[in-house]
Amino acid sequence: MKKTLKKWLEKTIEGILFLSSTITTLTVILIVVFLFKEGKSLFQSTPIEEGFVLAVNKANAAGNLSANQIKNIFDQNIINWKELGGNDEPIFLFRMDDLSNYYTDEELGENFEFVPQRTNEFIDKTPGIIAFFPSKNIDSNFSGKILPIEKTTLKQFLSEKEWFPTAQPVAQLGVLSLILGTLWVSFGAILIALPLGLATAIYMAEIATKRVRNILKPLIELLAGIPSVVYGFFGLIVIVPQIQSLFGLPVGETALAGSIILGIMALPTIVTISEDALRTTPNAMKEASLALGANKWQTIHRVVIPYAGSGITAAAILGIGRAIGETMAVLMVTGNAAIIPHTFLEPVRTIPATIAAELGEAPQGGMHFKALFALGCILFIMTIVVNLTVEFISSRRKNKISH
Amino acid sequence: MNFKYKAILSIATLFAMAFTQPGVTLKIKGSDTVLPLSQKEAESFMKKNPTSKITVIGGGSGVGIAAFLDGTTDIAMSSRKMKMSEKMKLQDAGKAFKEVTIAYDALSVIVNPNNKVSQLTREQLEGIFTGKITNWKEVGGNDEKIVAYSRESSSGTYEFFKEHVLSNKNYGTSILMMPATGAIVQSVSQTKGAIGYIGFAYMEKTVKALKVSYDKGKTYVEPTVANSKNKSYPIVRPLYYYYLIKDAAKVKPFLDYVLSGEGQKVVSDVGYINLN
Numbered sequence: 042m043k044k045t046l047k048k049w050l051e052k053t054i055e056g057i058l059f060l061s062s063t064i065t066t067l068t069v070i071l072i073v074v075f076l077f078k079e080g081k082s083l084f085q086s087t088p089i090e091e092g093f094v095l096a097v098n099k100a101n102a103a104g105n106l107s108a109n110q111i112k113n114i115f116d117q118n119i120i121n122w123k124e125l126g127g128n129d130e131p132i133f134l135f136r137m138d139d140l141s142n143y144y145t146d147e148e149l150g151e152n153f154e155f156v157p158q159r160t161n162e163f164i165d166k167t168p169g170i171i172a173f174f175p176s177k178n179i180d181s182n183f184s185g186k187i188l189p190i191e192k193t194t195l196k197q198f199l200s201e202k203e204w205f206p207t208a209q210p211v212a213q214l215g216v217l218s219l220i221l222g223t224l225w226v227s228f229g230a231i232l233i234a235l236p237l238g239l240a241t242a243i244y245m246a247e248i249a250t251k252r253v254r255n256i257l258k259p260l261i262e263l264l265a266g267i268p269s270v271v272y273g274f275f276g277l278i279v280i281v282p283q284i285q286s287l288f289g290l291p292v293g294e295t296a297l298a299g300s301i302i303l304g305i306m307a308l309p310t311i312v313t314i315s316e317d318a319l320r321t322t323p324n325a326m327k328e329a330s331l332a333l334g335a336n337k338w339q340t341i342h343r344v345v346i347p348y349a350g351s352g353i354t355a356a357a358i359l360g361i362g363r364a365i366g367e368t369m370a371v372l373m374v375t376g377n378a379a380i381i382p383h384t385f386l387e388p389v390r391t392i393p394a395t396i397a398a399e400l401g402e403a404p405q406g407g408m409h410f411k412a413l414f415a416l417g418c419i420l421f422i423m424t425i426v427v428n429l430t431v432e433f434i435s436s437r438r439k440n441k442i443s444h
Numbered sequence: 445m446n447f448k449y450k451a452i453l454s455i456a457t458l459f460a461m462a463f464t465q466p467g468v469t470l471k472i473k474g475s476d477t478v479l480p481l482s483q484k485e486a487e488s489f490m491k492k493n494p495t496s497k498i499t500v501i502g503g504g505s506g507v508g509i510a511a512f513l514d515g516t517t518d519i520a521m522s523s524r525k526m527k528m529s530e531k532m533k534l535q536d537a538g539k540a541f542k543e544v545t546i547a548y549d550a551l552s553v554i555v556n557p558n559n560k561v562s563q564l565t566r567e568q569l570e571g572i573f574t575g576k577i578t579n580w581k582e583v584g585g586n587d588e589k590i591v592a593y594s595r596e597s598s599s600g601t602y603e604f605f606k607e608h609v610l611s612n613k614n615y616g617t618s619i620l621m622m623p624a625t626g627a628i629v630q631s632v633s634q635t636k637g638a639i640g641y642i643g644f645a646y647m648e649k650t651v652k653a654l655k656v657s658y659d660k661g662k663t664y665v666e667p668t669v670a671n672s673k674n675k676s677y678p679i680v681r682p683l684y685y686y687y688l689i690k691d692a693a694k695v696k697p698f699l700d701y702v703l704s705g706e707g708q709k710v711v712s713d714v715g716y717i718n719l720n
Contacts, residue, residue: 115614116574203617206597282634285635291637292635292638378619380617398623
């Protein structure tokens with residue numbers, strides 16, 4: 042009786058454990074599938090605002106326009122059709138809401154029933170026009186030419202440089218500057234955090250007395266517990282003005298500020314993991330080195346660090362992983378201008394900051410919304426590459442130890 | 445025993461509130477700019493009329509008007525006029541609506557207090573924020589790089605500034621995007637060549653507000669509440685409530701309160717410009 046009960050209990054616990062692992066796996070798969078499904082749908086949509094069309098006069102000779110050309114037209118950087126291979130005719134911009142400037146309410150009809158007809162009329166009599174209006178206002182005998190807008194392609198998405206997801210009439214979805222910004226800030230963070238973290242880890246593992254270590258270690262781990270908003274605030278108030286006056290810059294919100302903050306945030310990861318790696322060096326090896334007449338520094342330099350090499354690399358890469366995905370602190374200190382960075386003293390915009398700042402107002406299911414999910418996919422791929430690298434390096438370490 | 449008694453009493457009170465005195469139950473949704481104002485108005489209205497229940501939800505002007513179209517909100521609050529496309533959608537659904545201006549909001553253009561420039565024309569502002577003017581000496585200042593701060597594209601203020609000051613052109617790529625108005629004030633106060641825009645309610649002594657000209661430099665107007673009221677200051681927008689005419693009776697008590705002297709006092713307390 043007692044035995045069967047015990048068996049039954051065991052089975053139940055087994056079942057619960059199995060269920061939890063299944064749920065965890067399913068959740069991960071679900072999130073990834075959802076992310077990529079939403080992200081992929083971007084490439085099935087055109088960058089023009091949903092339900093709207095762009096049309097020109099029937100006599101217009103200009104060919105297909107790219108998203109960038111359309112933006113430049115509506116920003117009035119291109120003001121004549123001949124710049125686009127058309128006739129020598131100044132470009133006349135027309136938006137739906139402008140219609141009331143040219144027609145009275147009576148002419149538009151009490152229930153706006155004449156709007157399609159008037160729109161058509163206006164496009165027909167204005168040779169240089171480019172009109173942006175809802176597709177349901179296309180008149181049944183529309184005489185203008187509707188511009189075909191191509192779907193967003195993956196290549197465009199990754200290589201275009203301008204990020205104006207809310208630009209009207211056609212959004213500019215180029216994420217190159219965002220990807221480079223993310224990598225740039227993370228790279229800077231690791232440049233700062235790795236030497237500092239490694240030095241701390243060596244000190245704690247090899248030099249510090251037990252008492253110092255017992256104080257130092259929890260203190261460093263406490264760094265991981267500070268909310269990232271607090272880091273961001275600290276960065277904006279303290280680090281940004283310091284950088285500005287130190288380098289004599291016009292603006293202190295730079296990639297460097299982001300890198301410093303992220304470097305501090307990555308420190309606990311790097312210190313803890315590389316210290317653990319350093320401490321796995323067998324005492325026999327260290328003692329052998331000392332017995333051969335090497336001093337303490339030589340032993341650390343030639344024996345301990347090489348032995349822990351792959352552990353230190355893993356620490357660095359995990360630190361990068363932490364930096365790549367960090368949102369809030371970066372959002373507050375890097376200035377968020379979507380430009381391709383050339384030095385550390387320029388503002389940058391990172392992918393997580395973009396998603397956090399824009400998702401709230403992007404209309405659900407719209408093109409902007411999908412573009413942000415596609416950005417999420419890119420971020421996911423970046424972090425998975427980082428994780429796989431860690432996996433690869435630590436498996437190499439295991440091999441090395443077993444040989 | 446005591447607890448039970450209290451519980452019964454409070455449930456009874458709830459029932460009494462729900463059934464004996466049906467107060468106003470309203471849902472207000474929309475612009476995040478109008479949100480703090482509507483919340484304060486709703487709070488003080490409910491204090492006076494304890495039986496009424498007003499729920500205020502943000503999300504942006506577009507979201508509010510979309511909810512209005514679906515019929516999931518009684519009042520849509522908006523920091524911009526309803527667009528023609530939205531009007532036509534309402535028209536299609538056979539819904540007649542009314543627009544009420546409840547307050548005004550004005551933006552000031554701010555620079556660092558050490559900047560010797562104290563006035564700019566709209567065209568100059570357009571040049572600065574579209575990235576065509578990059579040095580203060582081009583607009584009469586020192587030889588110093590211009591650092592322009594804007595709100596994020598999700599903000600209604602971003603759109604308002606784009607429409608009214610940049611004449612619908614896109615911001616330049618080098619413009620710095622800040623997540624909050626407070627961050628703009630902080631950055632402008634500590635950056636020598638900075639320029640930014642903020643709502644009147646956020647004005648602080650650590651930054652300097654510019655005079656603005658909308659007539660190509662003939663007259664420059666100081667951003668003050670008085671100038672906004674007499675319409676001489678140009679960067680002002682009305683804040684609207686939209687409601688359906690068939691809901692007029694339901695909405696009236698609250699609307700009347702907002703437009704009353706007391707309600708308009710709340711407007712200036714929150715930092716907006718009242719109607720009178």
